[in-house]
Amino acid sequence: MTRVLVVDDEPALVRTLSINLRARDYEVEHAYDARSALQSIAEVEPDVVVLDLGLPDLDGVEVIRQVRRSSEVPIIVLSARHESDDKVEALDLGADDYVTKPFGMDELLARVRVAVRRHTPSDPHAATVSTRDFTLNFVERQAVRGEQSLRLTPTEWSLLEALAEQPGHLVSQAELLRRVWGPGYERETHYLRVYAAQLRRKLEPDPSHPRYLMTEPGQGLRLMSA
Template sequence: MTRVLVVDDEPALVRTLSINLRARDYDVEHAFDGRTALQSIAEAEPDVVVLDLGLPDLDGVEIIRRVRRFSEVPIIVLSARHESDDKVEALDEGADDYITKPFGMAELLARVRVAVRRHTPTDTHPATVSTPDFTLNFVERQATRSGALIRLTPTEWSLLEALATRPGHLVSQADLLHAVWGPGYDKETHYLRVYAAQLRRKLEPDPSRPRYLITDPGLGYRFVLP
């Protein structure tokens, strides 16, 4: 059974989310503050975290930052903040998705399903990719450079998988958004910019002059292998 941790300080919203998720056979836990959430993620190891940014003790972005030090669990952010800078900051720190309050329950449930599916490795890409600068093991979802482990988030792996199915070829923005985030994300091109920048920082020898993850402006991306 898929385990979902709901982190929000609004009891009524937590109750509503819990009822709807449990009705669809999810195992639901909840936390009303950031410190409890961090403890639950470390100890209970949920499959998905639904996280409000406006918590009473810790800012949600800080929670994402701390979680990414020890876990790759998919994080779906809930927030009443509408500014795009807040979305980009949350995504840049490692969130996998962002929903602005108020939201429809059907939309949230769909995004939970996408997050779970994204976290499950597929077999449509090469099992391993080796370059002079890094090695990617898609089966084990392990990335290494000179023997040292590189931590990639589930969304970063999904983006690499979508590109690795067609190495060297242009994959359009629309195809990448659909493959990684699902239907309804065709206009969220800033997601691609954020995650491409993160992957370059982690994998490229010189992120400002990428040799592996190439942008075709306005069109899409290529994963170029030696």
């Protein structure tokens, strides 16, 4: 059973989310503050975290930063902050999605399903991508650059998988957003900018002059293997 950790300091919202998630056969844990959330993530190892940014003891952005030091668990931010800078900061630190309050329950549940799918291992017949600088094994979800193992998040793997299916070919922004984040995300192009920058920092020998993950401004991305 898929386990979801709901982190929010509003008991009524936690109760509503718990009822709706359990009705759809999710196992639900909850935390009302950052310290409890970090402890639950370490001990319970949830499959998805739904995280509010406005926690009483520590900003949710700092929770994301601390979680990403040791865990790849998908994180869906749930916040009343609508500013794009807040979204970009949360995504840049490793959040997988950002939902603003108020929200529709069906929309949030759909995003939980997408996050769970991203966390599911790849098809065993998927290819390995090898370059002179790094190797990506999509079966085992292992990334190696030189002699160093790299930690990639489920969302980063999903973006690379979508690009690796057509190596060297341009994949449009709309297709990537739809494939990785789901329907309704076709205009959220800042997601691609943030994640492409993250992947370049991890994979490229010179992120400011990429040779593998190429952007065609206003069009899409392509993954080069040579």
